Amino acid sequence: MVVAIDGPAASGKSSTAQWVAERLGYLHIDSGSLYRALTAAALRGNAPPEDWSPERLLRDAPRVTLGAEKHAFHALIDGQRVEEEIRGGDVTANVSLVAKMQAVRSWVNASVREAARWHDVVVDGRDMGTAVFPDAPLKVFLVADPWERARRRLVQRLGRRPTDDEVAAETDVLVQRDAKDAMQTLQAADAVLLDTTYLTQEEQVERIVALAHAVSHRASST
Ligand code: DC
Numbered sequence: 739m740v741v742a743i744d745g746p747a748a749s750g751k752s753s754t755a756q757w758v759a760e761r762l763g764y765l766h767i768d769s770g771s772l773y774r775a776l777t778a779a780a781l782r783g784n785a786p787p788e789d790w791s792p793e794r795l796l797r798d799a800p801r802v803t804l805g806a807e808k809h810a811f812h813a814l815i816d817g818q819r820v821e822e823e824i825r826g827g828d829v830t831a832n833v834s835l836v837a838k839m840q841a842v843r844s845w846v847n848a849s850v851r852e853a854a855r856w857h858d859v860v861v862d863g864r865d866m867g868t869a870v871f872p873d874a875p876l877k878v879f880l881v882a883d884p885w886e887r888a889r890r891r892l893v894q895r896l897g898r899r900p901t902d903d904e905v906a907a908e909t910d911v912l913v914q915r916d917a918k919d920a921m922q923t924l925q926a927a928d929a930v931l932l933d934t935t936y937l938t939q940e941e942q943v944e945r946i947v948a949l950a951h952a953v954s955h956r957a958s959s960t
Contacts, residue, residue, distance in 0.1 A: 739764065739858040741950055742866035745880035746923055747915045748887040750934055750942065754880065755862035757943045759809045762860070762950055766810040767853055769863035769870070770833075772846045774824035775802045775813035777833045787832050792841035799845055804853050811853050834918040843869075843922075864919060867926035876953045877929035878946055884909050884916070886935045 741764070743755045752768045759766035779798035780790055804811040805819075812819055823829065836842055847870045850861060854871070861870070867877030882890075888908035892900035900908070916923070925931065930949060934942050 739950075739954070740854055740871045740874040740876075741860040741946070742871050742874040742877045742926075742929075743860065743862040743880060743946070744864055744866050744868075744877070744923070744925065744929070745862075746864075746887075746912075747919065748891045748912055749880040749882050750887075750890065750939060751862040751880055754934075754939060754942050754946065755860045756810060757939070758946045758950070759860040761943065761947045762858070764809070764858040764860050765806060765853075767804065767850055767859050767861045768810075768813075769846060769850050769861060769866060771813035771824060772802065772804070772849055773833050773837045773842070774829050775815055775820060776842060776846075777829045777836045778820060778823050779815050780836070781828055781832065787835060790835065792839040795836060795839065795842055796845060804849060806853075806857075834915070837864075837919065837922060864923040867929050868924040872926070875957065876946075876950055877926045878949070879925040879929040879931050880942070881931065881933050881935075883935040884912050888912050 741758065741762070743751050743758075745751050752770070755768070756766045776795055776798060779801055780795055783798070785794065801816050803814050803817070805814045805817070812821070813824060814820065850870055853859065854861065863870070867874055867879070885905060889900060889905050891912070892904055892908055932942065932945060
């Protein structure tokens, strides 16, 4: 079983996908973490991002793996967890460049498919329901108003209520990131569109879990 969750940056995909995986007893795969880990591995080298080519980036690919732990796969570099490094500003600033390279996309897609061969999974990203798992029985495309996405991200980062000026500045950053990733962010024709602007995270998770139960029920009764 594959549950594919796609959507733009800060739409809550990864945290929702993680939670849905726990509820269903599946494993979560965050495909973006592989693009991020490859970017982090390249940043550890000497070449500036202007000189990165797909060949150069993919030279580091054997060092980047997915390791399963409880309900999730984690991106590893040389077998080590690198969560903080791959979420940092340097990686975030350069990862779109890496994610645009078709040879890199093919490598990420193959890694995600390989992990999903042996487990029921909830995968999240930009193109899971289109390029990677076009036959997934459940596809969800998460959207939310940019202002609300920015507000949620700041609450998480700052641990307090952000000011309107802070939210406005973060909205600007998010809208620019959306534009950079637009070509890769694709809604499948058969995806359920879930606008989470006015939903709590619990409500989002409940809806996706209910959809997954409905799909499994339909599959077992045909
Ligand atoms: O979701 P995220 O911010 O961790 O994604 C990191 C980058 O990877 C971002 O530029 C979008 C890109 N990405 C992609 O192109 N396709 C995916 N399936 C997942 C992420």
